[in-house]
Amino acid sequence: MAKLALLSVSDKTGITNFAAELVARGYEVISTGGTLKALTDAGVKATAVEDITGFPEMLDGRVKTLHPRIHAGILAKRDNPEHMAELAKNNINPIDLICVNLYPFKETIQKAGVTDGEAIEQIDIGGPSMLRAAAKNYQDVTVITDRADYAEFLKRYDANEVDAKYRRGLAAKVFRQTAAYDALIASYMTSDAFPDKLTLTYEKVEDMRYGENSHQKAAYYKEPIPARYSLANAKQLHGKALSYNNTRDADAALRIIADFTEQPTVVALKHMNPCGIGVGDDLLSAWNLAYEADPISIFGGIIALNRKVDLATAEKMHALFLEIIIAPAFDEDAYAVLAKKKNLRIMTLDFAKMDTHHQDLVTVLGGALLQDADTAHESIADFKVVSKAQPTQAQLEALEFGQTVVKHVKSNAIVVTTANQTLGVGAGQMNRIDSLKIAVDKAKEKDNFKNAVVASDAFFPMDDCVEYAAQNGIKAIVEPGGSIKDQASIDKADEYGIALIFTGVRHFKH
């Protein structure tokens, strides 16, 4: 009896050639409607599934292969005499190879104007059933769901290397594939933000050279349908592949610059924290401010710019060693200058529709934490002045800028800023006063420090922060408030005659 192979694929790329190769190796091919047509049109001999089941394909294709003649043929254990006797009794032939890829559900839901009915119709039922049956019975059945495996299978077949280990690997691939397929359907069907079973699915973009350090292996995965404004949708025009750390840093820079849409803005970032942010009337002035904010830390930095990069700005950036430049676009001459550096990663991304409202997932030992992204944003209207001194309009604008920046800095986070430039960033210290000292001491070196204000991501636990800031010339501070010692900070502000503003919103970033 000839070996049987059942081929039923939506993506028909390479299928006729694969089928012909199977026939050449003595397989008898069975196929469903569209696949059968593709095969017979190409002159490959194949039998209709209907001729095996004795049933027509029904219900607009909802039922084609869902039949005991197919499933018993796949699932029978060849070394179980009772199974084989049952097959024989019912006149069912064992099926040795299943080649199935599924209805294009993902592609369908991305189509403009697709109806729910159209989407639901693209939920494959018969395909996953056959794949799962064959994968369960991998000891006896070969299952192929990825067309990249066609050539490998034939090679192994010819070398007599289609063994149980190989088939088990193919089976595992099937269970991953069907799990990912179902996860996408589940997320399409419900907007439950925190479901009982978290079935996220990601697709591998690439293996990375290494992870955070060279002894750590790593790979980059993207969501099946990533948001338009995401690194997954950025285009790399030039330079080396992004490393693990580059990828995280570029993502952090994109999250920051998404909060600055009104005016030309440049974000310079190092190790997940902004080292300089500048906002200007044009990109060059924004660059100058971001650069001058911290000309040392920017070395080897990641730069995000929210306007098309012009030659003048490109020349300034070219003078430095930078890891990544990401912007909506580059003028031709600007690109030519930047591309002189072989390794510099130059990337573009559509900045038009920034959808940053998403969830963030982090893993912990034995689990994961999922939360809404911190998209809260406080403006001057949300500020509550708690000191006797009232902030000037200029100070309010600087405080708003600082407040926007500080939520992107690792806690304990303190930033000292003007209304369009960071002057000092105190990040990731284990106590707030140390972060404040770092930020203030750095800012003090700057010419425009006299206009500087302080923003804090969380409340001051004691009055020492207000005292240090005031003693060093700071005239206005914004913080969430909420400490049992708030009054001490307010008293200290009043003692020095500086303005203290509460927002009521904390922005920890651990």
Ligand SMILES: NC(=O)c1ncn([C@@H]2O[C@H](COP(=O)(O)O)[C@@H](O)[C@H]2O)c1NC=O
């Ligand atoms: N209903 C069934 O019994 C069934 N059996 C196989 N399919 C799918 O039908 C597709 C192939 O159909 P066709 O050969 O007609 O182009 C494959 O993606 C396969 O996964 C089915 N379709 C959906 O469930």
